[in-house]
Amino acid sequence: MRNLIVFLARHYFFLLFLLLQSIAITLVVQHNYFQHAAAVSASNAVTGSMMETRDQVTQYFGLREQNVQLAEQNAILMGKLESAYLNYDTTSFTVEDTLHRLRYSYIAAQVIDNTVSLRNNYIVLNRGRLQGVEPDMGVITPGGIVGIVREVSDNFCVVMSLLHKDSKVSASVKKDGTFGQLYWEWPDYRYGVMVDLPTHSKIAKGDTLVTSGLGDAFPSGIPVGTVMDFEKKAGDKTYTCRVLYTTDFRKLQHVFIVRDLMRPEIDQLKEKAGVKNAE
């Protein structure tokens, strides 16, 4: 007993270090393996409101560019309005549309915190549970995809950016539909790498890549990037492509959170079939 006390008294500093360090490492491991388990996160109200205040100041610096982007987006949307189409049908009447069911709805959100130069980048948005955001929803801009919602608080959410070591998106070549997996090519925030693209794909430099719709987070057909380069590495049976993202992660301000209205049905079905969510 005496020896134990002497031992503790002599090595108290190292023991304290071991205790604190094991707490920290445990948290890191938890955070890595159970993405939603973190008790405290950047989505909390205190840092969230601080980031929002900062954003209210800094967003003025990019106003001009944001206006141009929003105007372009308006032009695209106006082209899709009913009034943009000439109506040939003079005996028109309304019917209940049974062929098309609304699957996706979008929640507009502001980026209040964003990084591109870390190994694992996260984005904080000013929308949360009260506005209908849930974990695993996709986040897009009109021109490309941004990431996947990881953690949600009442009024904020944290998005795992595409610029993250764990980011993996199923992307397909627009012209022939062959698909592969898209990862981030650290450390350049502009480029990604697509692997596992089958060699029968008629891919060429400059081809557009879109989301394949195979994951649950993104609708299909949203632009992801353009092919810069592709090669078949020795011993591989597939192509590896270098991809230029269409999203400019340095200039994110207005984004949309994708709400899949049929998600509960799909989840239910998967559970019945015993399929685990691939991620």
Added chain:
Amino acid sequence: MLSELMRHGIRFIGLILVQGLILKNLEAGYLINPFLYVLFILSLPFELPAWIGLLLAFALGFFVDIFYGTMGMHMAACTMMGWARPAILKFMNPRDGYEFGMQPTIQDMGRMWFISYAAILIFVHHFVLFYLEIFSFREVWLTFVRVLVSTAATLLLVIITQFLFYRKRESA
């Protein structure tokens, strides 16, 4: 004594805010991620008991982790740094010991002493942080480059901050 305590308190909060709201979003270039907030640990007084320094480092890491959304990584890096500091101080002990009232700054301890002291501890911090961040055995070499480059960037910021905010202590 109180003013001394307050100065450290203000530095604690100020550095966390500067790191979490400004430096975090700074795009200095590929692989460059400066973490100026470790200046708090670097400028703890010599006389402070080592275990208090360790607890303070742990707390500092906790708050920075909240801003970065990386639970545990900064805590681990800071704890390692807080543990290494007493050993480094002992190793770099001047011939006649640390004078009472001296601060671990360039102004008090000289350029050579401070830069080697800061560089070693910042390296320890960044090493732990960046390797925990990738959390695998991929990208080992590129991460090492990142440790070196970022250590240099942090060191530069620390030195600049010292020249801006610290004054030579009047002998009183």
